[in-house]
Amino acid sequence: MDFRKIMRIDKYLWCVRYYKTRNMVTEACKKNQITVNGQIAKPSKEVFPTDRITFRKDQITQIITVLDIPQNRVGAKLVDLYQKNETPPEAFAHLEMLKLSKEHSxxxxxxxxxxxxxxxxxxxxxxxxxxxxxxxxx
Incomplete structure (x- = not known):
């Protein structure tokens, strides 16, 4: 078994820069906001390439597919090598509408x-x- 192709979910989401700290990922897992292949994930859940991760962050339900496992936290420009974002564009449009509605007095x-x-x-x-x-x- 190649151990480089396995990583904990909390470390993976931190490495691909969806969360600033691993503790934030752990809190999201405790609130049942993160699922891997449709199953609620604990912070210690291992992810593999081709796994589908769904999580709620900033009022958007994001869907990503794991392409590869990074060795360490990666730079913002290299994130796309390790994950594929499959979040529908409508979710981001909905977030923009929320921002505009909050600006309205x-x-x-x-x-x-x-x-x-x-x-x-x-x-x-x-x-x-x-x-x-x-x-x-x-």
């Missing part, structure tokens, strides 16, 4: 005023009272 009258709204209201009131003081002197 809240509707007027929906909930409490924000700090900026409150300051604008206070400034408007100050301008109104400043005008009255000018009229009282005349």
């Amino acid at each position: 809240r509707r007027t009258g929906a909930g409490r005023p924000t700090k900026k709204d409150r300051r604008d209201i206070d400034d408007y009131g100050d301008e109104f009272y400043d005008d009255e003081e000018d009229h009282d002197e005349n």
